[in-house]
Amino acid sequence: xxxxxxxxxxxxxxxxxxxxxxxxxxxxxxxxxxxxxxxxxxxxxxxxxxxxxxxxxxxxxxxxxxxxxxxxxxxxxxxxxxxxxxxxxxxxxxxxxxxxxxxxxxxxxxxxxxxxxxxxxxxxxxxxxxxxxxxxxxxxxxxxxxxxxxxxxxxxxxxxxxxxxxxxxxxxxxxxxxxxxxxxxxxxxxxxxxxxxxxxxxxxxxxxxxxxxxxxxxxxxxxxxxxxxxxxxxxxxxxxxxxxxxxxxxxxxxxxxxxxxxxx
Amino acid sequence: xxxxxxxxxxxxxxxxxxxxxxxxxxxxxxxxxxxxxxxxxxxxxxxxxxxxxxxxxxxxxxxxxxxxxxxxxxxxxxxxxxxxxxxxxxxxxxxxxxxxxxxxxxxxxxxxxxxxxxxxxxxxxxxxxxxxxxxxxxxxxxxxxxxxxxxxxxxxxxxxxxxxxxxxxxxxxxxxxxxxxxxxxxxxxxxxxxxxxxxxxxxxxxxxxxxxxxxxxxxxxxxxxxxxxxxxxxxxxxxxxxxxxxxxxxxxxxxxxxxxxxxxxxxxxxxxxxxxxxxxxxxxxxxxxxx
Numbered sequence: 001x002x003x004x005x006x007x008x009x010x011x012x013x014x015x016x017x018x019x020x021x022x023x024x025x026x027x028x029x030x031x032x033x034x035x036x037x038x039x040x041x042x043x044x045x046x047x048x049x050x051x052x053x054x055x056x057x058x059x060x061x062x063x064x065x066x067x068x069x070x071x072x073x074x075x076x077x078x079x080x081x082x083x084x085x086x087x088x089x090x091x092x093x094x095x096x097x098x099x100x101x102x103x104x105x106x107x108x109x110x111x112x113x114x115x116x117x118x119x120x121x122x123x124x125x126x127x128x129x130x131x132x133x134x135x136x137x138x139x140x141x142x143x144x145x146x147x148x149x150x151x152x153x154x155x156x157x158x159x160x161x162x163x164x165x166x167x168x169x170x171x172x173x174x175x176x177x178x179x180x181x182x183x184x185x186x187x188x189x190x191x192x193x194x195x196x197x198x199x200x201x202x203x204x205x206x207x208x209x210x211x212x213x214x215x216x217x218x219x220x221x222x223x224x225x226x227x228x229x230x231x232x233x234x235x236x237x238x239x240x241x242x243x244x245x246x247x248x249x250x251x252x253x254x255x256x257x258x259x260x261x262x263x264x
Numbered sequence: 265x266x267x268x269x270x271x272x273x274x275x276x277x278x279x280x281x282x283x284x285x286x287x288x289x290x291x292x293x294x295x296x297x298x299x300x301x302x303x304x305x306x307x308x309x310x311x312x313x314x315x316x317x318x319x320x321x322x323x324x325x326x327x328x329x330x331x332x333x334x335x336x337x338x339x340x341x342x343x344x345x346x347x348x349x350x351x352x353x354x355x356x357x358x359x360x361x362x363x364x365x366x367x368x369x370x371x372x373x374x375x376x377x378x379x380x381x382x383x384x385x386x387x388x389x390x391x392x393x394x395x396x397x398x399x400x401x402x403x404x405x406x407x408x409x410x411x412x413x414x415x416x417x418x419x420x421x422x423x424x425x426x427x428x429x430x431x432x433x434x435x436x437x438x439x440x441x442x443x444x445x446x447x448x449x450x451x452x453x454x455x456x457x458x459x460x461x462x463x464x465x466x467x468x469x470x471x472x473x474x475x476x477x478x479x480x481x482x483x484x485x486x487x488x489x490x491x492x493x494x495x496x497x498x499x500x501x502x503x504x505x506x507x508x509x510x511x512x513x514x515x516x517x518x519x520x521x522x523x524x525x526x527x528x529x530x531x532x533x534x535x536x537x538x539x540x541x542x543x544x545x546x547x548x549x550x551x552x553x554x555x
Contacts, residue, residue, distance in 0.1 A: 059434040077434050088302060088427050089478060089487050098424040101437055106419030106485070132482035152435075 009034045010073055010156050010187055011056050016065035018051055025051045027211050028065070033156060033189055038182045040199045041191045043208035044231050049191035052208060053077075053158050056189060076149025078159040081141055081166070086134045092120070093129040096147045119147045123177065139170035143177070150181075157181065159190040163198055171197055195222070195246045218244050265508075273507045278396075285396050285404050286499035286513060289457040292408040293466070294473030294495020295415065296453050298488050299446060301474040302426050305356050308345065310467030311364030312454045315341035317463050318371030325378055331403065335455045341367050342447035350440070400459055407456035411449045415488070422446060423484055460499075465514040472521035473498065479532040494524055 013031040017024060026048045033039065033056065041049045054060045055067055057075055090098070096116050097108055108116070120126050123143045128136065133144055142162060149157055162178065163171040175198060182188045192198040199205050200218045207213040207221055207230040214221040214230075222244040227235040238245040273279040293309070300308055316338040323333020341364050348359040415422060424432040425442040433439045454466060461469045477490035502517030509516065 054434065057434045059430070075434075077431050079428065079431050083430075085427065089482050089484050090423075090427060091483050094423070094484050095427075098420050098427065099432075099435055101421040101424055103420065104417060106416060130483075135482075 008070070009068075010037075010070050012068045013052075013055060013062075014066045014068070016055060016062035016067060018048070018055060018060055019063050024210065026055070026062075026208075029055075029208075029212055031056070031206060031212065031215070033187055035155065035187055036182070036185055037187045037189070037204060038179070038202050039189050039204040039206060040202045041189065041206045041208055042193065042195060042199050042230070043213075045193070047209045047230070049208055050160055052206075053160055053189065053191055056156070057158055070155075073156065074152055074154040076146075076152065076154035076157045078142070078145045078149050078157065078162065080161045080164060081138065081145070082161075082164060084133075084141075084145070088133075090133055091129065092125075092131050092133060092136070092144050092147075095133055095144055096120075096151055099148050099151055115151070116147070119150060123147055123150075137170070138166040139173045142166065142170070142174050146177070146181075154186070156187045156189070159188070161192060162190050163192065163194055168197075175201060195227075200244050200246070222246060270504075270508075273504070279503075279507060281396055281398065281401050282513065283500065283503045285401050286460050286503040286517060287496050288404050288408050288499070289460040290469065290473070290499025290502070290517060291492045291496035292404070292411055292453050293457055293461070293469040294477075294491040294493070294498075295408075295488065296411060296450055297470040297472075297474035297495070298477070298484075298491045299422065299426055300450070300470055301478065303356070305345075305360065306471045307357065307360050307467060308342070308364075308450065309454060309470035311345070311360040312338050312342055312451060313458055313461075313463040313466045314368035314371075315364040316451075316455055316458060318367035318369075318374075321371035321374040325374060331455065335451060337367065338451035338455055339448055342451045343444060346443050346447060396459060404456045404460070407452045411453055414445060414449050418442065418445065460513065461517065462512075462514040465518050468518040468521060469495070469498070472518065472525050476521070476525045476528045479528045494521070498524065 009032040011031075011033045013029055016026060016029045018026040018029075029048075029052060031052065041052055043049050051060060055062065057077055058067070058069065061067075093108065093113075093116055096119065097112060100112070103109070103112075116129060117126070120128060120143075123146060125136075125140050125143045125147075128140065128144075133141060136144065146157075146159075157178075159178070162174050166174065171194075178188055178190070190198065190202075200222060203217060204215070205218055205221050206215045207226055209230050209232070214226040222237055224235060224237055227237070227246060233248075236247050238247060274283075297309070300306060316334045319334035319337025320330060322337060323330055326333065344363050345356060345359045348354055348363065349356045421432075421437055421442050424435070424437055425439045425446075429439050429443075432442075454470075457469065458466060473491040473494035474487070476494050477487045480490055481487050498517050498521040502520040503513055505511070505516040505520065506513040
């Protein structure tokens with residue numbers, strides 16, 4: 001379905017159910033992504049995070065329910081770095097440009113070269129055009145794929161586990177970069193299993209476990225009840241410098257303000 | 265060996281034809297080999313040439329031309345391989361093994377039951393480049409031009425669909441169609457070059473130039489160019505060796521390639537990429553349910 005371009009949501013998922021081989025992966029999921037939104041989808045492995053991302057992307061169709069996207073919506077997709085084939089012979093420039101498939105000639109135009117140069121510069125990886133994608137640091141690799149997604153000037157950026165398999169510093173860099181892009185007006189949805197490193201820093205969370213368990217600001221959804229229903233295991237929530245910190249129930253520190261399960 | 269001895273075979277038309285066909289066929293196999301190798305389908309060339317052998321037997325039975333019948337048969341097998349790989353949790357290696365070998369077996373059964381059609385099955389199996397007729401030259405040149413055109417104008421789409429099919433699909437590229445187009449090019453190329461390389465040696469003609477080129481560059485464009493040049497070189501040198509050493513052309517072409525591969529292996533030792541990563545190439549794809 002295509003919705004008119006009237007300032008409504010970019011994508012709206014309504015009571016969507018998705019199944020692979022008769023196993024339901026998402027059931028009755030509702031989600032609206034508006035212009036400029038910044039959300040994280042959190043949940044355990046196998047909870048349907050990636051599938052929900054693919055649903056927003058239009059790469060899977062719901063068995064029931066509907067997905068409405070704004071007319072001419074351009075979506076950029078950044079895969080998990082761990083799924084990238086790093087043996088593949090592509091340079092940074094080739095990688096960034098491959099998504100622009102409508103150009104008739106194989107080589108980049110002068111304008112495209114300039115575009116790539118500007119984009120890499122903006123993402124802080126200027127001058128790496130001719131490097132092989134593997135000859136980069138983790139953060140630089142992530143940025144190459146962000147650049148590829150940004151090349152077609154999307155209104156919505158979807159990122160699958162942007163920080164899995166990267167070190168803390170890279171995680172900070174990437175998070176910082178995404179926030180900056182979001183401030184410039186780009187709507188961003190990420191999946192993550194990193195509650196404290198990523199999710200707690202974002203304005204909006206969707207707790208998913210086949211169904212949407214809760215959605216809203218971290219202060220509202222990062223509660224022991226919601227987390228236990230999402231992860232199926234008891235978790236404690238602490239408050240530190242105004243931020244929610246989630247810890248496994250058995251590794252609690254005692255000298256930090258504890259939010260009682262009942263206090264949510 | 266003197267210059268006149270080296271150039272003597274060029275006086276014969278059959279040799280000049282054979283040399284042209286071998287060089288163009290080598291370049292063609294090198295070019296398509298890049299996609300074959302990067303998609304992890306190295307044995308598709310081997311498989312398809314066998315499948316086409318099945319088509320060769322069947323086309324003789326129903327009385328359609330060899331190229332049409334075997335070509336359609338090969339294309340159908342290639343499409344079946346991609347369809348099975350896409351829809352089931354079976355790797356393309358296994359799909360190639362099942363489908364193309366079954367097709368080959370069917371061809372063998374048909375030949376035993378009804379006898380061989382007009383062409384010599386030995387030539388199909390082992391290649392006989394010196395027996396190429398003028399029409400064979402045109403078929404190889406035509407298919408090479410077709411393959412080059414498709415790869416030229418669908419360069420980015422084919423690259424995207426090969427490197428990152430899930431994301432390409434999601435980005436709105438019709439990867440199923442792109443893959444089918446590639447399979448068409450592949451089937452046509454194998455069919456056209458079978459006479460030169462032979463069913464049994466074609467896998468190497470497809471894989472060796474691409475594998476050699478991969479060791480020498482990290483750029484996709486350069487790999488395409490290099491693999492094509494290596495393929496052409498192998499065809500040209502292999503044909504000349506074939507004449508002078510009095511060995512069939514298929515083996516000399518493949519052995520020339522293998523020598524280049526070994527050279528590239530030794531030369532590229534210092535070119536290894538820094539920063540080896542732990543990621544194996546086939547980590548969980550995007551299609552994993554949930555996650």
